[in-house]
Amino acid sequence: MIQAIINTILQFIEGLVVPVIAVLPDSPFQKITFENLGPLSNVMGYINYFVPMGEILAFLGLYLVAVAIWYGARWMLRIAKYID
Amino acid sequence: MRKISVLMIIIMLITITLLPQKASSNVAFKIIAKQVTKQTKEVGQSMITKAGVRTSNKTALERANDAWFARLAREEAEAIALAGQRATPSGTPGWLKIAVGATLWATGVDIIMDLLSEPVEDREPIDYYSTENYLRNSEAKVTGDFGIKHQVVQSPKNPNNWTLLFTDAKGDQYYFSTFNPINQYNDITHIKDYDQSKILKSVKYGILNDETIYIDLDIEGDTSKDVLINPTKYGFNVNDIDYLLSHTPTGREKIWVFMIDIDNYGTYYHFLRKNPSSNNINLPVYRIYESKNLDETLSNVSIDKISGGAWFFGENDPCSCGPWSTAGRIYTLPWGVPDGTYSFTSYSQIVRPLDMFLTQNINRGYFKRDQTTNMLYVQSTLPDATYMPQPTPAYIPNPNTDIFPDDEYAVEILIPDPSFYPDTVLGIQQNANFLQGLEPYPNLNPIAPPEPAPGNNMPINIEDPGTPGLNIITTKFPFSLPWDIYHLISLLVADPVPPAFLVDTVYRDLDIEFSHEMSYLDPYMPFFRTFIFIVVAGSIIYRTRSLLGGAN
Numbered sequence: 160m161i162q163a164i165i166n167t168i169l170q171f172i173e174g175l176v177v178p179v180i181a182v183l184p185d186s187p188f189q190k191i192t193f194e195n196l197g198p199l200s201n202v203m204g205y206i207n208y209f210v211p212m213g214e215i216l217a218f219l220g221l222y223l224v225a226v227a228i229w230y231g232a233r234w235m236l237r238i239a240k241y242i243d
Numbered sequence: 244m245r246k247i248s249v250l251m252i253i254i255m256l257i258t259i260t261l262l263p264q265k266a267s268s269n270v271a272f273k274i275i276a277k278q279v280t281k282q283t284k285e286v287g288q289s290m291i292t293k294a295g296v297r298t299s300n301k302t303a304l305e306r307a308n309d310a311w312f313a314r315l316a317r318e319e320a321e322a323i324a325l326a327g328q329r330a331t332p333s334g335t336p337g338w339l340k341i342a343v344g345a346t347l348w349a350t351g352v353d354i355i356m357d358l359l360s361e362p363v364e365d366r367e368p369i370d371y372y373s374t375e376n377y378l379r380n381s382e383a384k385v386t387g388d389f390g391i392k393h394q395v396v397q398s399p400k401n402p403n404n405w406t407l408l409f410t411d412a413k414g415d416q417y418y419f420s421t422f423n424p425i426n427q428y429n430d431i432t433h434i435k436d437y438d439q440s441k442i443l444k445s446v447k448y449g450i451l452n453d454e455t456i457y458i459d460l461d462i463e464g465d466t467s468k469d470v471l472i473n474p475t476k477y478g479f480n481v482n483d484i485d486y487l488l489s490h491t492p493t494g495r496e497k498i499w500v501f502m503i504d505i506d507n508y509g510t511y512y513h514f515l516r517k518n519p520s521s522n523n524i525n526l527p528v529y530r531i532y533e534s535k536n537l538d539e540t541l542s543n544v545s546i547d548k549i550s551g552g553a554w555f556f557g558e559n560d561p562c563s564c565g566p567w568s569t570a571g572r573i574y575t576l577p578w579g580v581p582d583g584t585y586s587f588t589s590y591s592q593i594v595r596p597l598d599m600f601l602t603q604n605i606n607r608g609y610f611k612r613d614q615t616t617n618m619l620y621v622q623s624t625l626p627d628a629t630y631m632p633q634p635t636p637a638y639i640p641n642p643n644t645d646i647f648p649d650d651e652y653a654v655e656i657l658i659p660d661p662s663f664y665p666d667t668v669l670g671i672q673q674n675a676n677f678l679q680g681l682e683p684y685p686n687l688n689p690i691a692p693p694e695p696a697p698g699n700n701m702p703i704n705i706e707d708p709g710t711p712g713l714n715i716i717t718t719k720f721p722f723s724l725p726w727d728i729y730h731l732i733s734l735l736v737a738d739p740v741p742p743a744f745l746v747d748t749v750y751r752d753l754d755i756e757f758s759h760e761m762s763y764l765d766p767y768m769p770f771f772r773t774f775i776f777i778v779v780a781g782s783i784i785y786r787t788r789s790l791l792g793g794a795n
Contacts, residue, residue: 183719188727191734204740208761211772213736215779222783229791 739772741765 193200206212347353716722741762748755764771 186720186723203737205742208739
């Protein structure tokens with residue numbers, strides 16, 4: 160019963176928000192693809208031939224998560240006065 | 244300490260890069276010159292020993308050989324010194340020129356520039372055949388006919404001399420001019436006053452009724468027009484003409500017609516003929532510029548009535564000179580190919596249809612201009628005896644005879660294999676309910692729902708696609724900025740492609756075209772990428788301490 164009420168409220172909000180958002184322009188950044196880069200279309204392929212961008216970015220993602228967790232832990236430790 | 248090491252390495256690199264080439268060239272010069280002298284002396288001694296020279300004569304021969312080889316060594320050494328001088332930046336030595344020169348030298352660009360400039364700028368004049376007696380004494384072999392193919396052949400006596408070897412329809416061969424084969428076209432730089440000219444197109448050659456010889460040249464050059472206007476720059480030497488006409492292919496030729504198409508100027512006709520009233524070959528020369536309106540003049544000229552003197556047609560070619568005051572050179576030396584081994588290096592067109600000018604019967608007649616083709620021709624009074632019927636192809640019976648000769652077109656008859664097609668009638672009968680929509684069609688390959696992950700007791704409803712309505716914010720600006728960032732980052736990740744370079748350009752009239760693919764590195768690149776990844780990870784570890792700050 161509660162679930163149905165919540166779903167109804169959400170659908171009502173969605174019905175209000177979606178038409179407004181649909182008026183907004185499409186993102187120009189997502190139109191950037193390899194195909195419309197022209198002469199540079201193969202450049203990233205060449206770069207990836209030497210530099211493993213995918214692995215490096217995935218590693219950076221994990222690293223940032225770890226850093227965020229560390230900041231959270233540091234905040235907790237500071238609250239506990241374990242560190243300054 | 245680390246900065247000092249880096250600074251020393253940079254200073255060393257700059258020193259090595261900016262090392263004056265002349266010093267290195269001088270060192271190389273001395274070493275190579277000494278080695279050349281040593282080798283040439285050894286060769287000389289070996290030659291003397293093998294020749295069995297007597298002791299009394301040995302000293303004199305040794306001295307002669309030493310002198311000769313010493314000169315040879317000096318010449319080679321001078322060449323080396325010249326090479327070293329050329330490798331050094333010209334002009335007043337300055338730090339910029341030295342740096343540029345050293346950079347060119349270090350990168351190898353100077354070698355490429357030398358290779359490119361060599362065939363373009365360092366042309367050397369070559370000899371021609373006119374002084375070759377063995378050519379002058381050769382006998383005529385050409386008996387006439389059309390359909391000439393020409394080949395580029397190399398002189399067996401002088402490798403620097405090349406010529407056009409003509410072969411007529413009967414297989415007889417004869418020469419045309421020599422030329423320098425450096426240019427891709429038929430370069431006639433050997434011809435005096437035609438240094439900048441070259442034969443653009445091909446050379447046609449024809450003999451009509453054993454009386455007229457045609458040579459057609461297309462010439463392009465900066466000085467072509469000037470050469471034409473100034474008659475002293477081009478003409479025929481009387482001695483050459485004497486020889487030319489006394490060595491005609493059949494001995495009965497009367498007229499030589501050189502049709503020279505000058506770029507941006509028109510056609511230049513150079514006529515030679517025998518003097519019918521004299522046994523001495525005293526030839527008039529006719530120059531007719533097609534670009535001029537000479538219809539009336541030409542139509543009134545009977546070539547049989549012209550004798551002696553110089554005849555010029557054209558405003559820019561005044562007849563103020565004697566018959567041979569326009570003495571120049573003719574480098575056409577027919578006929579007959581002397582014995583020797585010829586190396587055929589290229590092959591150009593064979594028989595091609597003759598144009599209207601050549602297909603006219605010009606046994607004798609008058610020059611006129613065809614109103615349709617705007618070409619000069621000779622009005623003939625004789626039937627066209629020069630027509631050469633083309634051989635008809637041999638009849639080859641068709642192995643696939645038509646078994647229905649009366650039909651207008653073929654019809655393909657398909658006989659299907661009964662075993663190939665299923666029995667559709669039975670299938671329809673068995674699936675009548677499905678086909679009529681009375682029953683749902685059985686899904687013979689149902690897609691099994693995915694198994695829930697261990698520990699996940701939430702039911703998976705694959706029928707619910709979610710709420711697609713709110714997903715619109717991922718594409719609408721500015722709410723899409725987080726997804727835009729993700730999209731741009733994802734652009735950095737692409738499938739590895741081995742770099743490939745294709746160079747197709749023209750540098751100093753030379754076509755430079757080559758490609759280079761680096762796919763040969765494929766077996767090694769995974770190791771290299773792993774190394775790069777480790778370096779990046781290590782650098783992040785190195786920077787983490789300063790980034791996060793150490794715990795106190």
